[in-house]
Amino acid sequence: MASIAARLDExxxxxxxxxxxxxxxxxxxxxxxxxxxxxxxxxxxxxEAALMRAQLIGPNERWLSPDQxxxxxxxxxxxxIFWYASPVLSxxxxxxxxxxxxxxxxxxxxxxxLSYWTFLFSGLFLYTSLFLGQMPxxxxxxxxxxxxxxxxxALNMDFYALGLLFLTISTTIGAINFVATAFSVxxxxxxxxxxxxxxxxxxxxxxSMIFALPAxxxxxxxxxxxxxxxxxxxxxAQGGSAMLWQxxxxxxxxxxxxxxxxxxxxxxxxxxxxxxxxxxxxxxxxALATVSTGVLGFGVxxxxxxxxxxxxxxxTFFSGASMTIVIPSAVSLFAWLATLWGSKPVIRTPMLFMxxxxxxxxxxxxxxxxxxxxxxDWQLTDTYFIVAHxxxxxxGINLFPVIGGLYYWFPKMTGRMLDERLGRWNFxxxxxGMNVGFFPMHIAGLLGMPRRIYTYxxxxxxxxxxxxxxxxxxxxxxxxxxxxxxxxKSRVRGxxxxxxxxxASTLEWSTSSPPPEYNFEVIPTxxxxxxxxxxRLEPPEQSSLREGPTLTDGRLTVQSxxxxxxxxxxxxxxxxxxxxxxxxxxxxxxxxxxLFRIWGLALAAAVMLGxxxxxxxxxxxxxxxxx
Amino acid sequence: xxxxxxxxxMRDDGRASGDPRQLDTPTTSERPPGWxxxxxxxxxxxxxxxxxxxxxxxxxxxxxxxxxxxxxxxxLSGPNxxxxxxxxxxxxxxxxxxxxGSRGRLISGLVLTxxxxxxxLSIQMIEYxxxxxxxxxHAYGSVFYTITGFHGAHVAIGLLMVLFVLARALCGHFxxxxxxxxxxxxxxxxxxxxxxxxxxxxxxxxxxxxWHQ
Numbered sequence: 001m002a003s004i005a006a007r008l009d010e011x012x013x014x015x016x017x018x019x020x021x022x023x024x025x026x027x028x029x030x031x032x033x034x035x036x037x038x039x040x041x042x043x044x045x046x047x048e049a050a051l052m053r054a055q056l057i058g059p060n061e062r063w064l065s066p067d068q069x070x071x072x073x074x075x076x077x078x079x080x081i082f083w084y085a086s087p088v089l090s091x092x093x094x095x096x097x098x099x100x101x102x103x104x105x106x107x108x109x110x111x112x113x114l115s116y117w118t119f120l121f122s123g124l125f126l127y128t129s130l131f132l133g134q135m136p137x138x139x140x141x142x143x144x145x146x147x148x149x150x151x152x153x154a155l156n157m158d159f160y161a162l163g164l165l166f167l168t169i170s171t172t173i174g175a176i177n178f179v180a181t182a183f184s185v186x187x188x189x190x191x192x193x194x195x196x197x198x199x200x201x202x203x204x205x206x207x208s209m210i211f212a213l214p215a216x217x218x219x220x221x222x223x224x225x226x227x228x229x230x231x232x233x234x235x236x237a238q239g240g241s242a243m244l245w246q247x248x249x250x251x252x253x254x255x256x257x258x259x260x261x262x263x264x265x266x267x268x269x270x271x272x273x274x275x276x277x278x279x280x281x282x283x284x285x286x287a288l289a290t291v292s293t294g295v296l297g298f299g300v301x302x303x304x305x306x307x308x309x310x311x312x313x314x315x316t317f318f319s320g321a322s323m324t325i326v327i328p329s330a331v332s333l334f335a336w337l338a339t340l341w342g343s344k345p346v347i348r349t350p351m352l353f354m355x356x357x358x359x360x361x362x363x364x365x366x367x368x369x370x371x372x373x374x375x376x377d378w379q380l381t382d383t384y385f386i387v388a389h390x391x392x393x394x395x396g397i398n399l400f401p402v403i404g405g406l407y408y409w410f411p412k413m414t415g416r417m418l419d420e421r422l423g424r425w426n427f428x429x430x431x432x433g434m435n436v437g438f439f440p441m442h443i444a445g446l447l448g449m450p451r452r453i454y455t456y457x458x459x460x461x462x463x464x465x466x467x468x469x470x471x472x473x474x475x476x477x478x479x480x481x482x483x484x485x486x487x488x489k490s491r492v493r494g495x496x497x498x499x500x501x502x503x504a505s506t507l508e509w510s511t512s513s514p515p516p517e518y519n520f521e522v523i524p525t526x527x528x529x530x531x532x533x534x535x536r537l538e539p540p541e542q543s544s545l546r547e548g549p550t551l552t553d554g555r556l557t558v559q560s561x562x563x564x565x566x567x568x569x570x571x572x573x574x575x576x577x578x579x580x581x582x583x584x585x586x587x588x589x590x591x592x593x594x595l596f597r598i599w600g601l602a603l604a605a606a607v608m609l610g611x612x613x614x615x616x617x618x619x620x621x622x623x624x625x626x627x
Numbered sequence: 628x629x630x631x632x633x634x635x636x637m638r639d640d641g642r643a644s645g646d647p648r649q650l651d652t653p654t655t656s657e658r659p660p661g662w663x664x665x666x667x668x669x670x671x672x673x674x675x676x677x678x679x680x681x682x683x684x685x686x687x688x689x690x691x692x693x694x695x696x697x698x699x700x701x702x703l704s705g706p707n708x709x710x711x712x713x714x715x716x717x718x719x720x721x722x723x724x725x726x727x728g729s730r731g732r733l734i735s736g737l738v739l740t741x742x743x744x745x746x747x748l749s750i751q752m753i754e755y756x757x758x759x760x761x762x763x764x765h766a767y768g769s770v771f772y773t774i775t776g777f778h779g780a781h782v783a784i785g786l787l788m789v790l791f792v793l794a795r796a797l798c799g800h801f802x803x804x805x806x807x808x809x810x811x812x813x814x815x816x817x818x819x820x821x822x823x824x825x826x827x828x829x830x831x832x833x834x835x836x837x838w839h840q
Binding site for chain 2: 179
């Protein structure tokens with residue numbers, strides 16, 4: 001049977017050369033690139049935060065000018081929220097989806113590569129503003145009219161508007177790829193009631209992206225039209241409205257919160273059952289809660305705008321809707337607790353991060369419910385209380401599960417375990433640093449400290465909380481660096497990982513660590529939610545992991561029907577190609593052309609995009625007959 | 628290792644597995660991944676137009692007079708709407724042709740659709756030319772040109788799609804069972820037409836009934 005592996009290897013192998021690296025469409029490579037790139041952005045955003053905390057460590061510090069400080073907090077928020085928090089989860093999803101679904105790649109491997117390149121290039125585009133000294137400087141939610149040309153004549157906010165538009169392309173095509181993958185390339189028998197919770201969560205966020213991102217795109221297009229084409233969307237003097245920006249931004253912005261936390265919650269729903277040695281409690285309820293959180297996320301945006309003078313009826317409605325979100329969140333929370341309840345959890349580093357995440361989720365969730373109450377929000381909006389809340393949510397519900405998830409899947413990705421001892425230090429330093437750093441921000445907010453001030457007077461009574469916050473933030477940063485060090489060290493010298501080192505239950509653990517480029521020698525046939533635990537759970541039918549189609553003649557995988565995953569069909573997957581890289585480079589040229597308003601270049605790039613798209617879509621093998 | 632199945636669903640030892648049927652590529656009606664891709668694109672585009680139209684209504688609700696200029700006329704836009712709707716009909720007719728195996732009917736349908744779409748765009752250009760305000764005149768001008776411009780751009784992209792599948796049809800790529808590109812181009816074209824109905828009703832019809840003059 002070795003010949004099957006050899007034949008598959010020949011079909012799927014990407015050569016180890018520069019051409020191979022640039023042209024690969026392997027979802028595992030793309031996923032790892034997403035993770036590494038997102039972590040680079042995390043570190044850049046962290047450095048920006050470190051500079052700000054250095055200024056705020058004591059009163060009356062002025063070594064950062066107000067202008068520099070504006071750029072730093074804007075870039076910190078923009079980088080973390082857009083170029084770290086969502087792409088890092090795309091990294092997990094890109095890497096894990098085909099492995100969890102029993103497929104050999106995503107539905108559109110080339111789109112996957114394009115999605116990565118455009119993510120990378122949009123980040124490079126944004127950060128060229130650093131070298132021009134014109135970084136975005138009006139806050140990550142960029143309220144009009146401060147962003148309009150008359151108040152911000154340099155390129156700062158053009159970088160913001162165009163950079164986000166560019167990133168939106170990456171995120172949207174990525175989301176469409178996940179939807180297509182979820183509904184077409186699952187292993188036979190992987191019906192929707194057998195999907196791992198992580199798939200449910202990323203699928204939900206993919207739909208949220210598809211529907212929410214256009215609001216951000218429209219807002220950024222309007223902003224750029226106002227600034228560079230002389231239009232008046234946000235200009236009240238000519239019939240526009242600054243509030244239009246806020247509505248569009250938050251219609252997008254609140255679903256975005258769930259986009260960057262739901263997949264992380266999905267990671268927790270994968271890790272916790274493994275270490276509790278039992279399937280997740282209330283699978284169906286967790287799946288439904290995930291979907292309903294995504295849906296409800298579209299009905300709460302006005303709670304970001306309680307202080308803008310909206311009618312009381314509107315505020316009452318959105319306050320109520322915001323509090324409703326507690327229900328599905330609590331369903332997930334109690335499902336994790338019920339899974340833990342009465343089990344004998346094995347406490348390894350990934351599990352520690354999940355337990356830490358549950359604590360932070362409760363704190364961040366409760367401060368969120370508090371700010372959904374209108375009078376409370378009026379008191380605290382634009383203070384450090386909100387800064388504390390957003391960091392508990394984003395660090396607690398995104399970064400902790402992400403790092404825990406990396407401890408969990410690093411062995412699968414690299415074939416080596418991360419260092420357990422260093423991992424425990426890593427967790428406790430991060431957890432203590434996080435709470436020491438960010439909990440006092442609640443108090444600073446209650447004491448009336450506004451967010452985004454570049455310095456403060458010593459008589460305000462904010463000295464101690466700020467000192468503690470800065471020290472805690474640095475401790476937290478050391479914790480993150482310990483993780484980076486663990487990755488670098490273990491990548492080379494970590495203990496060798498078996499195929500299923502945690503004795504987990506889902507399909508990605510049925511293949512070797514790291515998996516071969518074709519993922520599975522045999523396309524598995526799935527008959528239960530936990531195919532690798534069937535020996536002890538004894539479901540009525542057993543999955544078949546070693547017998548099934550091998551599909552060795554070309555890059556092939558199977559399509560199955562959207563809901564039941566029965567009716568099996570054959571799919572031809574893309575070969576490696578430079579096309580995604582070329583298209584992304586042309587887009588980069590297009591966005592620079594728009595930034596510097598070189599209309600001829602923009603037109604040329606648009607024409608090239610059209611030609612490249614036609615080349616892309618023209619079938620290489622019409623005889624395959626896939627349409 | 629246990630016995631593996633060959634590509635044709637047979638075991639290597641020659642015995643039939645549970646599903647001896649030859650594995651084949653999906654037909655168009657079995658929704659290959661490309662179908663989901665187009666559905667995803669249409670969902671996000673529908674959302675895009677929802678936010679564009681929301682902006683129109685939102686700015687209108689804040690204005691003492693909306694539109695601040697004379698309301699747009701139906702003399703050109705009315706017949707133009709009919710032309711675009713007719714192009715959906717020709718697209719449907721062509722697609723139904725390939726489902727019955729008639730390549731000639733498919734090609735005629737695509738050519739007719741292209742002509743009608745191009746006429747629609749030309750008339751819209753004439754309409755722009757006759758419009759007495761600019762995108763820079765006021766917020767109404769900005770939103771008017773942005774919405775209709777976005778829609779026009781979508782018609783243009785739809786025309787490129789029609790040209791693309793026309794070229795493929797001439798190369799003989801499509802069969803009654805497998806013609807996904809045709810189905811996708813048709814779905815996109817119908818979507819662009821339906822969006823126009825919303826744009827048309829918003830910009831040309833509602834000022835006649837609802838807005839304060």
